[in-house]
Amino acid sequence: MTADLKQYIDSLHINVFRMIDGSVVLADERHRDINENYVVLSRPLQMCAALDKDSVKSVFIPWMPGISEELKVRLNNVIAEAEATFEQKFAYSRFYLIAHLEKLLPPEEFNQVMEKDLRKTAPDADTLQLPQVPSKLQAELFRQKRFKLN
Helix, strand or coil: CCHHHHHHHHHCCEEEEEECCCCEEEEEEEEEECCCCEEEEEEEEEEEEEEECCEEEEEEEECCCCCCCEEEEEHHHEEEEEECCHHHHHHHHHHHHHHHHHHHCCHHHHHHHHHHHHHHHCCCCCEEECCCCCCHHHHHHHHHCCCCCC
């Protein structure tokens, strides 16, 4: 990754919001009105955890399907917020880059780009390695039947 690209990603105004329903949302904050008690978010993505064999990975999905641009959110629905880390900003940008390329390129060319460039060069910073023995997290996820374990 070039220094210019790192600087560009780091300069993005992507924030992480913990909502009252427990969801975690990454979005570009466009405007905030304290008097009217709202914030305008652009292209919000919900960050979910997915268990994959012996690791937990962050997965991004559109927070409100069909809403791709701006969304007004009441601040009383936000529990906490912070600026996104570089890794979160990178993943957010990568999500929209991939979505844009998928719309523009023919399927064969898109698959080639995904295999050659994006998958091999992207950092795997969103993976947390779990111990090989069953952990408390795995046991709790299994108990809640939220994820299928091998």
